Amino acid sequence: MARFLMRRLVLFILALMGISLLIFLALRILPGDVAAVMAGLDAPPERVDRLRRQMGLDRSYPRQYLDWISDFLKGDLGRSILTNRSIASQVGIRAQITFPLILLGLGVALLLGIPLGCAAALARSPRMQSFSHMAAIVGGSVPALWSGLLLIMLFAKGSGLIGLLPSQGFPALGWAQPGQALAALILPAVSTGIIVGAGIMRYTRSLLGDMLSSGYVDMGMACGMTRTQAALRIGLRLASPQLVSVVGLTMAEMITGVMVSENLFALPGLGSMLITDVGNRDLPAVQSELLLLAAFFLFLGLLVDVIHRLIDPRFRGAARQEVAD
Template sequence: MIRYALTRLALLLLGLLVASALIFAALRVLPGDVAQLIAGINASPEQIQAIRENLGLDQPLIAQYGSWLAGILSGDLGTSQLTGTPVIDELVEKSEVTLPLGVLAMTIALVIALPFGVLSALRRGRPDGTALNVTAQTIAAVPVVWAGMMLVVLFAVWWGWLPAQGFPRAGWNDPVAAVRALLLPAITIGVVEGAMLMRFVRSATLQAVGQDYVRTAAAQGFTRTRALLRHGLPNVGLSIITVLGLQVAGIIVGAVVIEQLFGLPGIGRMLVDDVSNRDLPKVQGELLVLTGLVLVIGFVVDLVHRVLDPRLREAE
């Protein structure tokens, strides 16, 4: 197990290295010049060149990449070229919005997907089971932006229950206002992602119902529901965990769009603004952190599989 974990950790680090190189190279093809943005439209070529030299933009690309990589290894993601603020400080500040949003959205998705997915499978062929399945397929096909706008109309405009945009200036010092600000965007992401996950839970449950060990348990006197819950679902739990990891990646992508729609000062909104301003060090740091988060989730899922499935350990 330790050898497997070390191997996966080495692959994780290699993946981060490759991701850093791809991010750095991809951002260099963006149009525009950050030195021009800082200097202003009336700046002389000499002023612009002086800014480029001060920021190190006149150095060869390989030297710029090496400097950035060395900073990452020492825990420094760089400094914003526009504001002079350390990137890590701004990421920590914005994560106070993005991380709670993601956790709340995933919680809503699980609350929807697990019970209704199992119920939809157990009631297969009956009107209520069919209605649940059709509803899940319909919601899963809805773009998250459109779902967000519809929920804003319902909960903010018509009923006035929740705020439509923004985050309190006091932040988490006013927890009630902060939760209210995150609730509607979290519902938007959670409902759509939950519908997608519910379809998979239903499929996995139907697969478990047809297994011999579930039929054997039923033949021994268990009800079908009890046989499924005791013997079926634990055996399909590993595949559900894998999909959960993918769902987290979907929530991260959804947060970029949702934070724009709801005016939340999180990492997603900051990323869009920094791309527009061509603040390369900040964009590099933000993309690397998001990519690293996805890779770490995959790493954790692999380890959980190895711990929970004895067949994988025996195959070593």
């Protein structure tokens, strides 16, 4: 296990360095002079030159990259050119909204996707199978913007048919007001979770269906279990490694849905921060935020690999064989 972790950590670092180089080069080859754009159309050349020196754009590209990545590894993400605030502090504040929103959305997706997927796989009625298949297609095809608007029309306070939950903004005191903070995230989490849950439902139905057609469930039934018990206790357990991979990839994909939800529900999270900084051409903020998102995606992949190693006995057997060899 230690050797496996070391290999994965080395690959994680190499992949992160490669992505950081791509981000750096991609932002530098964009058309237009960033300093001139940020200084304004009628800015004098002296102001543009001063801003260029302030941003470090007068140095060579290798020097700019090395300075940026060394500061990043130290935890210094730089300062925003527009607000002169620490990017790390802004990311920390906004992450308290984005990551709880992702976790809540994933929780909704799992609560919907896995039970409905199991029910669809175990259904024997052709009508029930057709209905579950149609529900999965419709749920996965709904745009995040449309589902969010529909939830606002139904459940938002002041404008919805059933005014239960807030639909705009986040409490000024943040999680110091846990009830209000949680209520502000429910509608965006549900709007994202429904779409993601439809995908998890399809994967669960497919994986469990394959297990039902294998001999493992028949062996469980021969030991006295019912079909449902054998499918859930044996089939679902054997399908769990593939399901973990699906959930890990799904959590990474939720970033895009969360960006839409944050803008729709006026939540000051990382998604809205990234969109604003891209529009304002705030180069130091954009490159650090993109690298943080890339690190998050790579970390999820590393976490999925580790969980696979822990729950799948075939990997443990292969590890013991490597040690023996």
